[in-house]
Amino acid sequence: MTHLRKMMLEELERRNYAQTTIDCYLRAVAEFSFHFHCSPSQLGTQHIRQYQAHLFRQRKLAPSTVTQHLAALRFFYIKTLRKPWSIAETPYPKKVQRLPIILSPEEVTQLINSALTPFHRILLMTLYATGVRRAELARLKITDIDSRRMIIHIQGGKGRKDRDVMLSPTLLEALREYWRGLRRKPTHWRDRAHNNEEKLLPLSLDEFLRRFLLHLLPRGFVRIPHFGFLANRRRATLLPLCFQLLGPIPQPQIEPAASADQQPSPFCRCPNCGGTMVIIQTLTAFQILLRSPPSFPRAA
Numbered sequence: 001m002t003h004l005r006k007m008m009l010e011e012l013e014r015r016n017y018a019q020t021t022i023d024c025y026l027r028a029v030a031e032f033s034f035h036f037h038c039s040p041s042q043l044g045t046q047h048i049r050q051y052q053a054h055l056f057r058q059r060k061l062a063p064s065t066v067t068q069h070l071a072a073l074r075f076f077y078i079k080t081l082r083k084p085w086s087i088a089e090t091p092y093p094k095k096v097q098r099l100p101i102i103l104s105p106e107e108v109t110q111l112i113n114s115a116l117t118p119f120h121r122i123l124l125m126t127l128y129a130t131g132v133r134r135a136e137l138a139r140l141k142i143t144d145i146d147s148r149r150m151i152i153h154i155q156g157g158k159g160r161k162d163r164d165v166m167l168s169p170t171l172l173e174a175l176r177e178y179w180r181g182l183r184r185k186p187t188h189w190r191d192r193a194h195n196n197e198e199k200l201l202p203l204s205l206d207e208f209l210r211r212f213l214l215h216l217l218p219r220g221f222v223r224i225p226h227f228g229f230l231a232n233r234r235r236a237t238l239l240p241l242c243f244q245l246l247g248p249i250p251q252p253q254i255e256p257a258a259s260a261d262q263q264p265s266p267f268c269r270c271p272n273c274g275g276t277m278v279i280i281q282t283l284t285a286f287q288i289l290l291r292s293p294p295s296f297p298r299a300a
Contacts (some may be wrong), residue, residue: 005030008080011044017162028072041081044180048073058137063093122178129171133158140181147172171243 006027012022032051033040048070055061055069070092077083105113108128115121126137136154144153150172151164229238268277 004039008076011075011079024068025075026073028069029076032069032073036270040076045086048090052093056093063095067092113236118181119179125171125174129168130165130167145172145175 008026008029009022012025017025029040032043032048035051035054036043036047052066052070055066062068070090074085074090078085112121112124112128115124123137126132126140127134130152132140132152132154136157139156140152140154144154144155144165147167150167150169152167154163154165157163229235229242269275270277
């Protein structure tokens with residue numbers, strides 16, 4: 001890290017700028033210095049004007065992006081280098097005013113119904129019903145939804161500002177239906193505003209008791225866990241290996257049927273009707289012993 005970059009980083013951190021703004025400003029100044037292959041402290045207003053034209057002509061950047069680059073350079077020269085800055089010589093580009101694209105109710109319904117998964121559907125519904133930003137929706141937690149006052153708390157929005165948005169009854173019912181359909185309820189969440197730190201999701205007393213009772217078996221039921229090669233984690237790998245080690249399964253041999261000229265054995269005739277008996281299954285002595293009823297000791 002160069003001395004100028006360190007000085008600019010300290011000035012940004014002392015003013016408590018957001019981490020995204022710090023990264024953006026540092027990257028803009030680094031690109032400005034790389035374009036002229038010179039230290040930014042040795043560049044002046046004429047170079048800034050040339051660089052601004054370069055952003056529009058060669059890089060084809062939007063006016064808002066060029067304004068962001070100028071704001072970073074303005075901060076660097078005024079706050080870090082303590083040099084004067086002339087807005088007249090480096091004006092901000094004029095913004096283009098465009099009308100927003102407004103979808104009809106039929107188009108909104110078609111957009112929401114085209115979601116591939118219930119998760120994507122609830123994301124589209126929340127974005128349309130509340131008007132929150134994408135990053136704000138990604139940081140939304142269950143505790144931010146206040147169903148009593150029918151509002152949603154947006155914490156750490158743009159500019160790290162908190163605000164409340166309205167919660168419609170249709171969205172509330174959709175969120176509850178999606179929550180009931182989850183097989184595994186989330187217990188942790190990642191706070192992107194604080195270095196993606198993993199935090200514990202607080203639960204109400206009723207929700208905690210409901211989840212705890214899911215692990216209790218009714219009276220008379222016994223839990224039988226699978227272990228060994230039948231364990232859920234290794235079943236898909238070990239069962240094919242077991243079949244491979246056992247080898248091919250022998251096919252039962254079917255005895256050819258007796259021809260019309262061959263007389264059946266007298267042991268294969270029914271003693272009652274005299275008809276030919278058909279062999280269904282042949283049992284060994286051990287199998288007969290297993291199928292026989294248990295023997296009880298005789299009374300003396």
